[in-house]
Amino acid sequence: MTETAVPQRSAQHRNALAALALAQFICSFAGSNMNVMINDISTDLDTTVQGVQVAITVFLLVMAALMVPGGRLTDRYGRKRCFVAGLAVYAVGALLSAAAPGLGVLILGNSILEGVGTALLIPPVYILTTLLYPDTASRARAFGVIMALGGLGAAAGPLIGGLITTGISWRAAFVFQALVIAVIIVLSRKVVDPLPPDPARVLDTAGTVLSAVGLVLVVMGILAADNSLWLTLGLLAAGVLVLALFFRSARAREASGREPLLSLTLFRNRTSNIGLITQNIQWLILMGTSFTVAAYLQVVRHYDAIRTGVVFTAATLGLLLTSLSAKRLATRHSSRTLVMTGFAVCVAGIVLLVALAAAFSTAWAFVPGLVLIGLGLGAMLTPSVTVVQSSFPEERQGEISGLSRCVSNLGSSFGTAVAGTILVSGLTKGAYAAAMITLAVVGLGGLAAAARLPREPRPGDHDVRGAP
Numbered sequence: 344m345t346e347t348a349v350p351q352r353s354a355q356h357r358n359a360l361a362a363l364a365l366a367q368f369i370c371s372f373a374g375s376n377m378n379v380m381i382n383d384i385s386t387d388l389d390t391t392v393q394g395v396q397v398a399i400t401v402f403l404l405v406m407a408a409l410m411v412p413g414g415r416l417t418d419r420y421g422r423k424r425c426f427v428a429g430l431a432v433y434a435v436g437a438l439l440s441a442a443a444p445g446l447g448v449l450i451l452g453n454s455i456l457e458g459v460g461t462a463l464l465i466p467p468v469y470i471l472t473t474l475l476y477p478d479t480a481s482r483a484r485a486f487g488v489i490m491a492l493g494g495l496g497a498a499a500g501p502l503i504g505g506l507i508t509t510g511i512s513w514r515a516a517f518v519f520q521a522l523v524i525a526v527i528i529v530l531s532r533k534v535v536d537p538l539p540p541d542p543a544r545v546l547d548t549a550g551t552v553l554s555a556v557g558l559v560l561v562v563m564g565i566l567a568a569d570n571s572l573w574l575t576l577g578l579l580a581a582g583v584l585v586l587a588l589f590f591r592s593a594r595a596r597e598a599s600g601r602e603p604l605l606s607l608t609l610f611r612n613r614t615s616n617i618g619l620i621t622q623n624i625q626w627l628i629l630m631g632t633s634f635t636v637a638a639y640l641q642v643v644r645h646y647d648a649i650r651t652g653v654v655f656t657a658a659t660l661g662l663l664l665t666s667l668s669a670k671r672l673a674t675r676h677s678s679r680t681l682v683m684t685g686f687a688v689c690v691a692g693i694v695l696l697v698a699l700a701a702a703f704s705t706a707w708a709f710v711p712g713l714v715l716i717g718l719g720l721g722a723m724l725t726p727s728v729t730v731v732q733s734s735f736p737e738e739r740q741g742e743i744s745g746l747s748r749c750v751s752n753l754g755s756s757f758g759t760a761v762a763g764t765i766l767v768s769g770l771t772k773g774a775y776a777a778a779m780i781t782l783a784v785v786g787l788g789g790l791a792a793a794a795r796l797p798r799e800p801r802p803g804d805h806d807v808r809g810a811p
Contacts, residue, residue, distance in 0.1 A: 360485055362534055366426070367468055367489050367496065368492040368493060369496060370406075370493075371495075372503065373500075375501060376516055377395065378638070378651075379504045379508060379652050380513040381395050381642065382647075383512075388449065390445075396638075396764075397566060400763065404458070406465070407750075408554065408558045408749075410462050410746075410752055412462070413748075414470070414748070415546055416463070416546065419540060421540035422538070425466070428463055429460045429464025429465070430464055430524050434460075434524040434525070437457060439452030439456060440452035440453040452517075469489075471534065473732055474537040482732075486725055486728055490666065494662045499656075501655035504648065505649040505650070509647060550603055553585055557584075557588075561583070564577075609735075609739070614796065615730070615735070617793070618727050618728075618730035620750075621792055622751045623754035624786065625685070626755045627758035628689055629716075630759050631759060634763045635766050635778045636654075636709060639700075640706075640709075644704075653706075658717035660717065661713070661715065661718040663717075664717075664718060665721030666724070679798055682723040682796065685719040686793055690783050690787060692717075693786065694783060695712035695715060696712030697775075697779045700776075701776065762778040
C-alpha cells in the first residue's frame, strides 16, 4: 500500500464511521424523543397517554422482531445496500408521521415504517464497523463512538424533542429525523462494503414469521396487563408457544442441513450469552426510565415538553461523560468491571429518583438520579457490545449483529411496556414509584448477570467461535 493510500483509507473510514454513528444516533433518538410529546400528541390526535405508549412500544417492538431477519438480509443483498434501503424506508415513515391526521397513521409511519427501516439499517452499522476495523483497539474505539452516539440519541431525545415540540410542533421532530436521514444518505456514499453479497443465501421465511409473531404476542401481553389479567396471561402463553415453535423449527432446519434464521450455535458461547443479557437490561432501564419519568413529569406534574426535555439533560451529560471516556476506561478496567459498575450506579440513580421525587416538588429533584443513570449506562453500553461482537468471527457477524440488536431493542420494548404499563395504570405518585422500583429490581438482575462475565477472555470461547 502506498503512503498516500493509507491516509485516503483512513479518511474513508472516518466518513463511513460518521454515517454509521449518525444512523445509530437517529434510531436511538426516535425511540425516546416521543416521550416528551405525550401531551401534545394525545391532544392533537385526540388519543390518550396509553395510545402514545402503544405507538412508542410498537416502534421498538418492530425493530426487535425484525432485527435478526434484517441482519440475515445483509448477507444476501449486501450490507451497504440494506443500509441505504433502510434509510429510505425510515425517511418515508418519518415524513408520514409528520403529516399523521390520527393515531393509526402515526403508528403506520413511526411504529411500522420507521421500525422496519431501523431493522434494515442497524445490523449493517455493526457488521460494517466490525469488518472495517479488524484490530481490537480501532474496533473498540469505533464501537465507542457508535455506542456514544446511540446512547446520546436516546438520552438527548427528550431534550431535542422538547425543544422542537415547544418551539415549532411535535410534527417538526419527525421532519428533523427525515433531514438527518438525508445527511446520512449523502455520507453513506463513502461507505465501502468489504464483502460481496451472496445471492445464494436463502432467508428462513417460516422462522422470520414465527419469531416476529412470538415477540409481538409477548410484548402485547405486557401492554394488556392494565386492562385484563386473563388477556395478558393468554397472550404471554401464546407468545411463549410460538417462540418455542420457532426454536424447534430452527433446530430442525439445522439438523437437515438448511440454514435457519438464527443458528442455535450462537447460544453456545457463554460469554456472549451473558453479554446479550446485560445489553437487554441496559436498554430496558434506559427506555423504561425515560418513558416513566417523562410521562410522570408531563401528566402528573404538568411540565411542558421543553421543561421535561431540560430535566433529561442531566442523563445526557452523565452518559456523554462516560461514553466519551470509553476508550480510556477500557484500557484500565475489564469489561466485567465496567458493566458491573454501570449497573450498580444505575440502580443507585433509580433509588434517588424515587426518594427525591417523593421528598421534593422541584424539578432539581430528578437531576442527581438521572445523572447517575447516564453515567452508569455510558460506562457499560460499549463493553457489552464489544463482548458480544468480538466473540464471533467475521463470517458470523451478520447473525450475531442481528441477534445483538434484536436483544437490545427487545429490552427497550420491555422497558417501555413494563414500566409504562405500571405507570399509566394509575398515573399517581404510587404508580411512579412502583414502576421505578421494578426497574431497580431488574437492574440488580443485570448486576448479577454481569458478575458472571469472565474476569479475562477465556481460551475456550475461541473454540466455540468456530462452531458451524
